[in-house]
Every structure is written in C-alpha cells, then in structure tokens.
Amino acid sequence: MTGAHPALARFLEARSAVAGRASLALPDRDEGARGAAISAFLADCLDAAVAELAHGADGVAVVAVGGYGRGELARHSDVDLMLLVPEGSPKETEERAVRMLYPLWDAQLKVGHSLRTPAESVEAAKANIETYTALLDARLVAGDLDSYQAFIDARERLVRGTASWLRAQLVALRERRVHAEPWQLLAVDVKNSRGGLRGLHTLHWLDAARAIAHGHEVEPLAPALLEAHETLTLTRHAVHALVDRPNDVYRPEYAREVADWLGVDSFEWGRQLYRHMRVVDAAVATALSPEERPKRRWWRRGGSEESQSEAARPDG
Incomplete structure (x- = not known):
C-alpha cells in the first residue's frame, strides 16, 4: 500500500x-x-x-x-x-x-x-x-x-477461580447457536456456524483455562480435529481472497472458485468441509455436556477411538 x-x-x-x-x-x-x-x-x-x-x-x-x-x-x-x-x-x-x-x-x-x-x-x-x-x-x-x-x-x-463460570458462559453461547442453527446450512460461516472454527476455539478455551490453572501446556488436538481445523482455515483463506473483504461465509456459488483457488475438486472439498464441521460440532456437544469428564476429552490427542466414534455422531 x-x-x-x-x-x-x-x-x-x-x-x-x-x-x-x-x-x-x-x-x-x-x-x-x-x-x-x-x-x-x-x-x-x-x-x-x-x-x-x-x-x-x-x-x-x-x-x-x-x-x-x-x-x-x-x-x-x-x-x-x-x-x-x-x-x-x-x-x-x-x-x-x-x-x-x-x-x-x-x-x-x-x-x-x-x-x-x-x-x-x-x-x-x-x-x-x-x-x-x-x-x-x-x-x-x-x-x-x-x-x-x-x-x-x-x-x-x-x-x-472462574472455571465454572467459563463453562457456563460457553454452554450458554452453544445453546444460542444451536437454537439459531438447528441443522447444518448449505451456506456456512466457517468461523461462527455450528462446527466452525469457533467450535474448535471453544474446545481450546476449555483446555487453555485448565492448562493455565494447573501450569502445564495445552495438549494438541486429536488428528480428526486438526484435519477439520485445516479444512476450515483453508476455506476461510480462500473466501477472504475471493471476495476481498471480511467474510467467512462459504456459499454453494463460491464452490468452484474456492476449489480453483485451492487446487482441489469442488464436490469433494465441499463434502469434506461439511463432514468436518459435523465432527467439530459433535466434539463441542460432548465437551459441554453435563456428563463430560476430563478422561473423556477425546478431542485431544490420545483420546480413545471408541469415544471418537461415539462423539462424531451429529447431535440435533
């Protein structure tokens, strides 16, 4: 400039x-x-x-x-x-x-x-x-x-001193998002929609707060969620480049241009994006459920495969 x-x-x-x-x-x-x-x-x-x-x-x-x-x-x-x-x-x-x-x-x-x-x-x-x-x-x-x-x-x-407050606030934000978006949309906001980057941030904040409180490093995400993060992030970069303004919404009409920018097949990329968002959404639902316990944090590397399979099912 x-x-x-x-x-x-x-x-x-x-x-x-x-x-x-x-x-x-x-x-x-x-x-x-x-x-x-x-x-x-x-x-x-x-x-x-x-x-x-x-x-x-x-x-x-x-x-x-x-x-x-x-x-x-x-x-x-x-x-x-x-x-x-x-x-x-x-x-x-x-x-x-x-x-x-x-x-x-x-x-x-x-x-x-x-x-x-x-x-x-x-x-x-x-x-x-x-x-x-x-x-x-x-x-x-x-x-x-x-x-x-x-x-x-x-x-x-x-x-x-605020672990419970943080969790309650994140639960409230999750509930508002589910109410506003009860099912997966075709035009998805890769940052703020259910299963978007903000969902991964929610998981990160829970573990970052835990790590800060106990003086240890945040564990890396499980491989499935690292893949989701990569897909969401690349899609966001593509949309920003194509519309040249702050915009995180991936629309069906962008599919071909996004795919060309990324050098991928448009159908396969869209299918992969929506699938990854369902996995992220399920992980957030599990993390914020009343039954969640630290030993079931499957979204972190080292979590059990059984827990991953169970949590990957999309919730309503």
Whole structure:
C-alpha cells in the first residue's frame, strides 16, 4: 500500500500474496498444514511489524490477544492488541502506547485494542466472556516484560477461580447457536456456524483455562480435529481472497472458485468441509455436556477411538 509505514511493508506484501493462491511459497512450513501455515506466516510478519512500531514505547507491553494471539490470521482478520501499562503510569506513557497504533490505522487495518493495567485487564475479563477468552490466548509481542508478567500472574489467579463460570458462559453461547442453527446450512460461516472454527476455539478455551490453572501446556488436538481445523482455515483463506473483504461465509456459488483457488475438486472439498464441521460440532456437544469428564476429552490427542466414534455422531 502506497504511503504505508515501512515497518508494515512485509506484512502488507504477505497479505497481497495470500490473495493469490493457496500454493504460495512458505519457508519452513509443513506442507500438510497449508491453512495453518498461511495463518502463521501472516502472524509472523505482523509480529515483526508491531515490534518495530513499538520501539521506543518504553513502559508498554504490546500483547497480541484473540485470533492474533493464537496466530490464526486471515487476509482480512482484525488485529487484536492489548497495551499494558504499569499502575500509575504517566499520561505520556499511555499516549506513546496509542501512537504506535497510528500506522496500523493508516494502513486501513481493523485494529481492536485496549489500554489497561494488568489489574484492569483481569477486571474487564470478569465482566465479559469475549474479553476473558481473548486473554486466554494472550502473548507478548514486544515491550515491557514486567507488566506482561504481572498480567500473566493475575490471569492465573482469575482462571483458577472462574472455571465454572467459563463453562457456563460457553454452554450458554452453544445453546444460542444451536437454537439459531438447528441443522447444518448449505451456506456456512466457517468461523461462527455450528462446527466452525469457533467450535474448535471453544474446545481450546476449555483446555487453555485448565492448562493455565494447573501450569502445564495445552495438549494438541486429536488428528480428526486438526484435519477439520485445516479444512476450515483453508476455506476461510480462500473466501477472504475471493471476495476481498471480511467474510467467512462459504456459499454453494463460491464452490468452484474456492476449489480453483485451492487446487482441489469442488464436490469433494465441499463434502469434506461439511463432514468436518459435523465432527467439530459433535466434539463441542460432548465437551459441554453435563456428563463430560476430563478422561473423556477425546478431542485431544490420545483420546480413545471408541469415544471418537461415539462423539462424531451429529447431535440435533
């Protein structure tokens, strides 16, 4: 983009490259995970840009949250950032923090941001499930390590005391989605429809909260759900490239163009997409059912094949 800040040049070039084809060259990436590789490629480029823009913003921790925090960027994804400042910071520190965002806005990127102390970030999470889940995926991109560590410590205390609340909120969101979408649609939102990426995020948030509370790493998804994630992510990249705007809805009339962009058969890709979404939906139903127990977390690698077969049946 003409006139963009030099720090953003590589990221904007990467966004343009992603608009080409799914076969773009990606160094040091797994050929079997093209969707995730494209997302990580964009996130890596944006990390470098944000780190350069943050140079000189002393006393500020620049933290990626939400989808950006997970490294799951698409061509038209929002850039979700949390700017952390110590308690009692002078106004000049806060002004420096916000100034680093100007080049992102000038490049017409959609930036979601907050400016908070570590304590304020946790208080905000208590009041809003979207803020809470976004913070589960927080990671430091640049800046003040002390402020970030203070946030990490406060987040751990929060998560330890709110496991039941998190689960109840996710159950309520699931119930609203099932009520609005009682059966699988032909035009599916690969992010928000039943069985979409948001379903995989739900599974991730449950386990991320558990991992944070107990101080261990989140286990990888089971192979069937990793395949689903790849199919959904590649489809999302294709739709973003084809319509060239924020849009996650895969429509039957897009099938041929999406398949051409991906270099696949349109019928087989559509069949695979809908099948994977049913598997994800079943996994979410199992995870949020009252009978769910940690030993039955089949959606994580190492779960029993019997549980996988049972949970893969679509629910009503």
